[in-house]
Amino acid sequence: MGVDYDSEVEEFEWGIPESYTVTSTVESHAEAFGDRVAVHFLDDDGVRTERTYSDIRDDKNRFANGLEELGVGKGDRVMHLFPRHPEAFAIQLGALSTGALLVPCSSMLRAKDIEFRSNDCEATTIVVHESLTDMVEPVIDETPLERVIVLDGDESDLEDDSWMTYESVSEGEPTEYDGPDLSAEDPMSINYTSGTTGQPKPVLHKHRWQYCFNQINAPYWWGIDEDTDLEDELLWATTGTGWAKWFWSPVGVGITTGATQLIYDGDFEVETFLEIMEDEGVTKLCAVPTQYRMFANADLEEYDVQLNDTLSAGEPLNREPIERIQDAWGVTPRDGYGQTETVALVTNYPGIDVEIGSMGKPTPGVGATIIEVDEEKEVEPGEIGEIAVPVDSPAIFDGYFEKPELDEQKLSGEYYRTGDLASRDENGYFFFEGRADDIIISSGYRIGPFEVEDALVTHDAVAEAAAVDSPHDERGSVVKAYVILNEGYDGSDELKDELQEFMKEQTAPYKYPRRIEFVDELPKTSSGKIRRVELRQQEQEKHD
Structure with missing residues (x-):
């Protein structure tokens, strides 16, 4: 795929459908191509599980019906704490179907982090993998959590009546669900992100966020548009379920476009990941710079990969791994930049020459620019300023959950300031220069x-x-x-x-x-x- 940058910027229109939700999108996919595999799942023993789009629709509806019977409804907060898992999408989409807000948690957190998050957003339900229940048990009495749903759990191991297994909640439930009417402007998730002071902050997103990923991250980062033959592609984003990046790619691109994607639940090991790429026929890979740097030290020529795109995000990717992967595989890793609060704001996307060392150019429609640190005034090319986005851009978050004082700090001006410093060259490429704060x-x-x-x-x-x-x-x-x-x-x-x-x-x-x-x-x-x-x-x- 290639795009003409200037014409894309000039012609881009959002046109966000009022009725859009990620859950209704899955229903549409299941209707249109239900037998297409949505997820190739591999566990760390190499055991494969597959889920089609029809499977995900049916399973999400069973779980939604089960949650509704338990009293979970619109506006409730449902935390989840599980590793990469074949039921991940069904659980997340099932909770969203009820109108609840997802509160993703990483398995790398600690019990006190779960306690803080559940109290901060007043979550009443948590879905936790059986291997991670020791992060919930010690603090549950100090939280508003009313029910714990254990994924892969054993009924005999449950604490009391407020604990139940995922299987028991879903088992026997109908595969059709008549839930509340939801729209693009309904709240969808609360993603906690670290700040320079105090506890992590609850970033609120609406269903619109996923539509924006479909319109921005898919074509201008992953290289997926309406002309892409998705049956020839296999996407792999190496992120975990508790991070905003999961919503950036596995949900925001993979699920919303109807692509097939690989999910691997194993620790990062260079040789293992390279073998999986080769054996599974991954065509589009999204990894973090640390992983690319470690790939670059391996014998890449020994692996017969089928990659047509390699994407990098999280921090700047340096020249050496880019050139090494170019030489070995003939693909150029393309940097993309964004935050928990946003979609991809700046990318090296198909149609523009990759400028090594650069984040790329601002994605169409978003309005990302660079302004002075102390004023809301754009800087000249070559000058260092802060990356910022107009506060009325659909591509940024909808404030902090029930934190008006934080909204006042971050969203009361003309721009949302990212806290990241950058410069722009004469050709419009952005270059990361550091943090404006201490993150x-x-x-x-x-x-x-x-x-x-x-x-x-x-x-x-x-x-x-x-x-x-x-x-x-x-x-x-x-x-x-x-x-x-x-x-x-x-x-x-x-x-x-x-x-x-x-x-x-x-x-x-x-x-x-x-x-x-x-x-x-x-x-x-x-x-x-x-x-x-x-x-x-x-x-x-x-x-x-």
Whole structure:
């Protein structure tokens, strides 16, 4: 697929159907091509499960009927906590059919994270895989959760009557569901995202979000449009079910377009992933830069892949893996940029030359631009500013769930500010220049420094801490913690190991500080705030 950039920008129109929902889209797909495989699922033992679009429709309707009998209805919040699973779409779409809002949670979180999220959004239901119930059991009495639905659960292992299996909720239910009338403007999901201060924030999206993915991410990133023969394509996005990226690609592109996609529930191992790509005939791959960097170190020529597109997101992808994959497979990894709050805002998409090192150009219809950090004024080419999107763009989120004070901070002006700094060259390509705030991006994960620091200081040895990003060749950046110790403790390698193990228990494992430095003082402003910018500069200088 190729597009003429200027004409696409000029001619693009949203035309969002008022009646659009992702659930009605699946109903349409099942009616039109119900026997098409929607999901090729592989577990980590190589066991295959397949789900057609008719299967997903029927299963989502069974689950929706079961939820309704339990009292779940429009506006309720349904959390989910499960790994990549063949029933993932049926569960998510079934909950959405009732008019409930999905609250995705990553299996990398901890029990206290589940407690915070359920209390913050007042969730009453959680669907949890049987392998992850120990994240719910310790905190359920401290939450508004009324029912726990266990995926792959055993009836004999359930805690009490408020616990039930997914199978028992769906079993025997009709494959037709007469639920509430929903529209593009009905709330769909609450995705929690890290900020520079305080707890993660609840990003609210409406069903419109998925339509925007279909109109933006599909053609201008994945290279899928109305002329694409979907029966010749197999999509693979390596994301997990608890991340916004799951809604960006497996739901927002795969399900909404009617494509067939691969879901693999195994840990990332270079050789395994390369073998799967070859054996399964993956044609379009979406992975994070860390994975591409690790692919680039393998004998790529040994694998007979059928890729026609390779997509990257989460952080900038450097030149070396791009050129290595180009040479080996004849495809150019194409960067795309966006956030939990948005669709793809900037991409190297089919029809424009990939500018290595660049995010690409703004996608049509979205209105992404670069403005001055302190003013709502666009910068000139070559100048560094903040990536921003007009607040009336359909491509951004609908505020923070029941947090009007946060809405006032982020959405009261002319633009939604992303917090990411970039420059633009004379040809309109955007280049990432860093963060306007202190968010750490490591292997595509967004990590708020406050969460790391707040957990660290609960250790008896730690008096004060500051977390910043530290450059890393494979991960892009890793978390580095500068630590002031309490009296009576001495900095040592043993204490570093102890703190790291402690942090893995306190926070999601991707947040723990892979590097720790003991210091006597931290740089601060006159008002006592930590100047993380100075620490980041130190880390960059060490790397250079």
